[in-house]
Amino acid sequence: MAIKKRCSGCKRALARSKFPKDKSKPDGLNTLCFECKKDVNKSPEQRMSDKMHKGKARAKRGGATKVHFNAGLWMRLRREQLNCLHCGVLFSKEIPPTLDHIVPLNRGGQHTRANIQLLCHSCNASKQDKLEEEL
Ligand SMILES: [Zn+2]
Numbered sequence: 001m002a003i004k005k006r007c008s009g010c011k012r013a014l015a016r017s018k019f020p021k022d023k024s025k026p027d028g029l030n031t032l033c034f035e036c037k038k039d040v041n042k043s044p045e046q047r048m049s050d051k052m053h054k055g056k057a058r059a060k061r062g063g064a065t066k067v068h069f070n071a072g073l074w075m076r077l078r079r080e081q082l083n084c085l086h087c088g089v090l091f092s093k094e095i096p097p098t099l100d101h102i103v104p105l106n107r108g109g110q111h112t113r114a115n116i117q118l119l120c121h122s123c124n125a126s127k128q129d130k131l132e133e134e135l
Protein backbone atom coordinates (compact mmCIF):
# COMPACT_ATOMS: atom_id res chain seq x y z
CA MET A 1 0.00 0.00 0.00
CA ALA A 2 1.45 3.33 -1.05
CA ILE A 3 2.05 5.69 1.80
CA LYS A 4 1.62 8.79 -0.31
CA LYS A 5 -1.21 9.54 -2.66
CA ARG A 6 -1.30 12.19 -5.34
CA CYS A 7 -4.16 14.64 -5.16
CA SER A 8 -5.91 15.10 -8.49
CA GLY A 9 -6.63 18.70 -7.62
CA CYS A 10 -3.41 20.27 -6.41
CA LYS A 11 -1.18 17.44 -7.75
CA ARG A 12 0.70 17.18 -4.49
CA ALA A 13 1.78 13.82 -3.11
CA LEU A 14 0.26 13.77 0.32
CA ALA A 15 -0.06 11.33 3.17
CA ARG A 16 -3.18 9.18 2.94
CA SER A 17 -4.47 10.84 6.07
CA LYS A 18 -4.78 14.08 4.08
CA PHE A 19 -7.57 12.58 1.96
CA PRO A 20 -11.19 12.19 2.92
CA LYS A 21 -12.51 8.63 2.90
CA ASP A 22 -14.61 7.62 -0.10
CA LYS A 23 -15.81 4.01 -0.29
CA SER A 24 -16.75 4.32 -3.98
CA LYS A 25 -13.09 4.80 -4.93
CA PRO A 26 -10.81 1.77 -5.48
CA ASP A 27 -8.40 2.78 -2.74
CA GLY A 28 -11.16 3.95 -0.43
CA LEU A 29 -10.01 7.54 -0.51
CA ASN A 30 -11.19 10.57 -2.40
CA THR A 31 -9.04 11.67 -5.32
CA LEU A 32 -8.94 15.18 -3.89
CA CYS A 33 -7.16 16.07 -0.68
CA PHE A 34 -9.10 17.70 2.15
CA GLU A 35 -8.00 21.17 1.07
CA CYS A 36 -9.04 20.71 -2.56
CA LYS A 37 -12.26 18.97 -1.57
CA LYS A 38 -13.20 21.92 0.59
CA ASP A 39 -12.67 24.34 -2.28
CA VAL A 40 -14.57 22.20 -4.79
CA ASN A 41 -17.57 22.00 -2.54
CA LYS A 42 -17.88 25.75 -2.47
CA SER A 43 -19.31 27.85 -5.24
CA PRO A 44 -17.28 30.92 -6.22
CA GLU A 45 -19.92 33.09 -4.54
CA GLN A 46 -19.53 31.18 -1.31
CA ARG A 47 -15.79 31.54 -1.46
CA MET A 48 -16.17 35.26 -2.03
CA SER A 49 -18.52 35.72 0.91
CA ASP A 50 -16.20 33.63 3.04
CA LYS A 51 -13.37 35.98 2.27
CA MET A 52 -15.48 39.02 3.03
CA HIS A 53 -16.58 37.46 6.28
CA LYS A 54 -13.02 36.81 7.32
CA GLY A 55 -12.05 40.34 6.34
CA LYS A 56 -14.78 41.78 8.51
CA ALA A 57 -13.85 39.62 11.45
CA ARG A 58 -10.28 40.77 11.15
CA ALA A 59 -11.33 44.40 11.00
CA LYS A 60 -13.33 43.95 14.17
CA ARG A 61 -10.40 42.34 15.90
CA GLY A 62 -8.15 45.19 14.68
CA GLY A 63 -7.46 46.48 18.16
CA ALA A 64 -6.95 43.12 19.77
CA THR A 65 -4.60 44.54 22.38
CA LYS A 66 -7.25 46.93 23.63
CA VAL A 67 -8.84 45.29 26.61
CA HIS A 68 -12.10 46.80 27.68
CA PHE A 69 -12.00 48.13 31.19
CA ASN A 70 -14.04 46.28 33.79
CA ALA A 71 -14.11 45.46 37.46
CA GLY A 72 -11.44 42.78 37.10
CA LEU A 73 -9.05 45.19 35.46
CA TRP A 74 -9.78 47.75 38.11
CA MET A 75 -8.72 45.26 40.78
CA ARG A 76 -5.54 44.52 38.86
CA LEU A 77 -4.79 48.19 38.41
CA ARG A 78 -5.27 48.75 42.14
CA ARG A 79 -2.74 46.01 42.89
CA GLU A 80 -0.26 47.32 40.31
CA GLN A 81 -0.57 50.94 41.16
CA LEU A 82 -0.30 51.86 44.82
CA ASN A 83 0.54 55.51 44.35
CA CYS A 84 -0.89 58.40 42.45
CA LEU A 85 0.98 58.57 39.16
CA HIS A 86 1.03 62.33 39.40
CA CYS A 87 2.06 63.30 42.94
CA GLY A 88 3.07 59.88 44.23
CA VAL A 89 0.77 59.93 47.24
CA LEU A 90 -0.01 56.46 48.59
CA PHE A 91 -3.63 55.56 48.08
CA SER A 92 -5.59 54.87 51.24
CA LYS A 93 -9.13 55.06 52.58
CA GLU A 94 -8.62 58.78 53.03
CA ILE A 95 -7.07 59.19 49.59
CA PRO A 96 -8.94 56.81 47.33
CA PRO A 97 -7.70 56.38 43.78
CA THR A 98 -9.74 57.83 41.00
CA LEU A 99 -9.84 56.59 37.49
CA ASP A 100 -8.25 58.86 34.92
CA HIS A 101 -8.26 58.55 31.16
CA ILE A 102 -4.79 59.37 29.85
CA VAL A 103 -6.38 60.56 26.62
CA PRO A 104 -9.73 62.02 27.68
CA LEU A 105 -12.78 60.30 26.26
CA ASN A 106 -13.96 63.53 24.70
CA ARG A 107 -10.69 63.65 22.78
CA GLY A 108 -11.03 60.22 21.29
CA GLY A 109 -9.51 58.30 24.20
CA GLN A 110 -10.97 54.90 24.94
CA HIS A 111 -12.20 53.21 28.06
CA THR A 112 -9.48 50.57 27.90
CA ARG A 113 -6.69 49.40 30.16
CA ALA A 114 -4.04 51.10 28.04
CA ASN A 115 -5.72 54.45 28.43
CA ILE A 116 -6.44 54.28 32.14
CA GLN A 117 -4.32 55.30 35.10
CA LEU A 118 -5.02 55.92 38.75
CA LEU A 119 -4.68 59.40 40.16
CA CYS A 120 -5.55 60.77 43.55
CA HIS A 121 -8.65 62.86 43.63
CA SER A 122 -6.87 66.21 43.80
CA CYS A 123 -4.57 65.42 40.87
CA ASN A 124 -7.47 64.17 38.84
CA ALA A 125 -9.40 67.32 39.67
CA SER A 126 -6.51 69.61 38.77
CA LYS A 127 -5.92 67.72 35.56
CA GLN A 128 -9.54 68.18 34.71
CA ASP A 129 -9.18 71.89 35.39
CA LYS A 130 -6.22 72.15 33.06
CA LEU A 131 -8.08 70.41 30.31
CA GLU A 132 -11.01 72.73 30.72
CA GLU A 133 -8.65 75.68 30.52
CA GLU A 134 -7.15 74.27 27.38
CA LEU A 135 -10.51 73.80 25.74
ZN1 LIG B 1 -5.14 18.79 -3.21
Ligand SMILES: [Zn+2]
Nearest residue numbers: 084087120123
Ligand atom coordinates in the same frame (compact mmCIF):
# COMPACT_ATOMS: atom_id res chain seq x y z
ZN1 LIG C 1 -1.95 62.88 43.12
